[in-house]
Amino acid sequence: MTNPTLEPTPREERDIADDVVARVLARAGTALDAGGTVHTSADGDQLDLVERSALKRVVGLSTELEDVTEVEYRQLRLEKVVLVGVYSGGSTSDAEVSLRELAALAETAGSQVLDGLLQRRQTPDPSTYLGSGKAAELAGIVAAVGADTVIVDGDLAPSQRRALEDIIKVKVVDRTALILDIFAQHAKSREGKAQVELAQLEYLLPRLRGWGESMSRQAGGQVGGAGAGMGSRGPGETKIELDRRRIRDRMAKLRREIAAMAPARVTKRATRRRNAIPAVAIAGYTNAGKSSLLNALTGAGVLVENALFATLDPTVRRAQTADGRVYTLADTVGFVRSLPHQLVEAFRSTLEEVGDADLLLHVVDASHPDPEGQIAAVREVLSEIPGVENVPEVIVLNKADVADPEVITRIRGRERSTIVVSAHTGEGIDALLELIADSLPRPDVAVEVVVPYTRGDLVNRMHLEGEIDHEEHTADGTLLRGRAAEGLATELKTASLV
Ligand SMILES: Nc1nc2c(ncn2[C@@H]2O[C@H](COP(=O)(O)OP(=O)(O)OP(=O)(O)O)[C@@H](O)[C@H]2O)c(=O)[nH]1
Numbered sequence: 036m037t038n039p040t041l042e043p044t045p046r047e048e049r050d051i052a053d054d055v056v057a058r059v060l061a062r063a064g065t066a067l068d069a070g071g072t073v074h075t076s077a078d079g080d081q082l083d084l085v086e087r088s089a090l091k092r093v094v095g096l097s098t099e100l101e102d103v104t105e106v107e108y109r110q111l112r113l114e115k116v117v118l119v120g121v122y123s124g125g126s127t128s129d130a131e132v133s134l135r136e137l138a139a140l141a142e143t144a145g146s147q148v149l150d151g152l153l154q155r156r157q158t159p160d161p162s163t164y165l166g167s168g169k170a171a172e173l174a175g176i177v178a179a180v181g182a183d184t185v186i187v188d189g190d191l192a193p194s195q196r197r198a199l200e201d202i203i204k205v206k207v208v209d210r211t212a213l214i215l216d217i218f219a220q221h222a223k224s225r226e227g228k229a230q231v232e233l234a235q236l237e238y239l240l241p242r243l244r245g246w247g248e249s250m251s252r253q254a255g256g257q258v259g260g261a262g263a264g265m266g267s268r269g270p271g272e273t274k275i276e277l278d279r280r281r282i283r284d285r286m287a288k289l290r291r292e293i294a295a296m297a298p299a300r301v302t303k304r305a306t307r308r309r310n311a312i313p314a315v316a317i318a319g320y321t322n323a324g325k326s327s328l329l330n331a332l333t334g335a336g337v338l339v340e341n342a343l344f345a346t347l348d349p350t351v352r353r354a355q356t357a358d359g360r361v362y363t364l365a366d367t368v369g370f371v372r373s374l375p376h377q378l379v380e381a382f383r384s385t386l387e388e389v390g391d392a393d394l395l396l397h398v399v400d401a402s403h404p405d406p407e408g409q410i411a412a413v414r415e416v417l418s419e420i421p422g423v424e425n426v427p428e429v430i431v432l433n434k435a436d437v438a439d440p441e442v443i444t445r446i447r448g449r450e451r452s453t454i455v456v457s458a459h460t461g462e463g464i465d466a467l468l469e470l471i472a473d474s475l476p477r478p479d480v481a482v483e484v485v486v487p488y489t490r491g492d493l494v495n496r497m498h499l500e501g502e503i504d505h506e507e508h509t510a511d512g513t514l515l516r517g518r519a520a521e522g523l524a525t526e527l528k529t530a531s532l533v
C-alpha cells in the first residue's frame with residue numbers, strides 16, 4: 036500500500052481542535068452532564084441501579100495485545116482511553132458534540148478518558164484512517180498518558196484497525212465496537228443477551244486477528260483466511276480458522292435460540308392485537324429521558340440513569356386512560372447516531388414492536404445542544420422498521436425545565452405534532468396523558484349482551500377494555516350495552532344469553 040500524503044493541519048485549525056478537546060476533557064468524568072443522575076419519586080426504588088453500579092470496571096485488568104486470542108479479545112475491558120475523531124466539513128461545534136458523545140459512551144462503558152485528538156481531513160486515510168503522521172503523533176500521546184486503548188469516533192475497516200494497532204501498539208476499537216461493548220454489559224434478558232452476542236460475533240468475524248494471522252503474514256505476507264494461498268499455511272492459520280469455525284457455530288446456535296424465543300413474544304403480541312389493547316411505544320435518542328417519562332406517566336420504577344443505554348430490555352407497563360381504557364406503554368432501547376447495523380439487525384424483532392404500536396412517543400432531550408440531529412438519527416433507525424410509517428408520531432420535548440425556550444420554539448415550528456414536558460417537574464405530563472387518551476383507537480363494535488354471572492371475567496374486561504353505556508344486573512346475568520374491540524365483542528356475543 037502506498038504511503039498516504041499527509042495533510043498538514045494548519046496551525047489555526049489545530050488550535051481550534053485542541054480547544055475542543057480541552058473543553059471535552061474538562062468535563063471528563065462528567066461528560067454526560069454536570070449534575071449526575073437525579074431521581075424523582077416516580078422513579079421508584081431503582082433497584083437495578085445497584086446492580087448497574089456493580090458493573091463498573093475493575094482497574095488493573097491486563098489488556099496486553101499479545102497474549103489474547105481473538106475470542107477473548109472482545110471481552111477485554113476498556114480502561115484508560117484516548118479518543119480520536121476525524122471530521123471533514125461541519126463546524127467545530129459539531130465535532131465537539133460528537134467527541135463529547137464519544138466520551139460519554141466511553142465512560143458508560145466504564146473507561147476513563149485521558150486525552151483526545153481531533154483531526155480535520157476530507158476523508159479518512161484508507162490505510163491508517165488517520166494518516167501515518169497523525170497516527171505516529173497519536174502513538175506518542177498514548178505512550179505519554181499511559182493509555183491502553185484508543186477509541187476512534189467512526190467505523191474502522193478491519194485493515195485500518197490492524198494498521199493503527201501496529202503503529203500505536205495498543206488496542207484500537209471503533210465506535211461500533213464500543214457500542215456493542217456497552218450493550219453487552221447491559222443486556223439482561225436472555226433474549227437481549229443472545230441478540231447482543233450475535234451482533235458482537237457478526238462484527239468480530241471479519242476482524243479476527245491473532246497469533247494465527249501474524250504467523251501467516253510472516254509466512255506469505257498474505258492475510259490469513261480461507262482464500263489464502265500457498266505459503267500462508269502454517270500452524271497459526273489452523274488456529275485462526277478454528278476460531279472462525281467456533282464463532283460461526285456459536286452464531287448459528289444463537290440464531291436458533293433467538294428464533295425459538297420469538298414465538299413467546301409474537302404470541303403475546305398477537306394476543307394483545309386480538310384483544311385490541313392499544314399500544315404506545317416510547318422511543319428516542321439515548322439519555323433523552325424515555326424511562327423517566329414512562330415513570331412519570333405510570334409511576335413505574337424503571338431504571339433511570341444518567342448514562343447512555345441505561346435501558347436495554349424493553350419494559351412494557353399497563354396504563355389506563357382517565358376514562359378507564361387500558362393500554363400498554365413500552366419503553367425501548369435508546370438510539371444513537373450510527374447505531375451499529377449489526378445491532379439494528381439483532382434487535383429487529385424488538386424494534387418491530389414499535390412498528391406495531393398505535394402511537395409513537397418520540398422523546399427528545401430539548402436541552403441537548405443538537406436535538407435536531409438526534410431526531411434525525413432516531414428517524415433513520417426507525418425508517419428501517421416495517422410499519423413505522425403508519426404509526427402516528429408525537430415529538431415529546433422533554434427536559435423543559437432545563438431547555439432553552441428558543442430551542443423549543445424552533446423545534447415546534449418545524450415538527451407537526453409536538454408536546455412539551457418535563458419528566459422531572461411533571462410539567463406537561465397531564466396534557467400528554469390526555470393526548471395519549473385522544474390518540475388511542477377506541478373500541479368500535481357495538482354490543483348488547485347479557486353475560487351469565489359465571490363469566491365475571493368478561494364483564495371485568497369490558498370495564499377495562501370496552502366502553503359501557505349501560506350496565507344492569509338482571510335475573511339471568513349482567514346486561515351490557517356499549518362498544519368493544521372485535522375480539523372481545525365476539526367473546527361477549529358467544530357467551531351472551533340473548
Ligand atoms: N432536568 C431534567 N432531567 C431529566 C428529565 N427527564 C430525564 N432526565 C434525566 O436524564 C437522564 C436520562 O434519563 P433516562 O430516563 O434514563 O433516559 P433514557 O432515555 O431512558 O435513556 P437510555 O435508557 O439510556 O436510552 C437522567 O439523568 C434523568 O434524570 C427532565 O425532565 N428534566
Ligand SMILES: [Mg+2]
Nearest residue numbers: 325326345346
Ligand atoms: Mg432508559
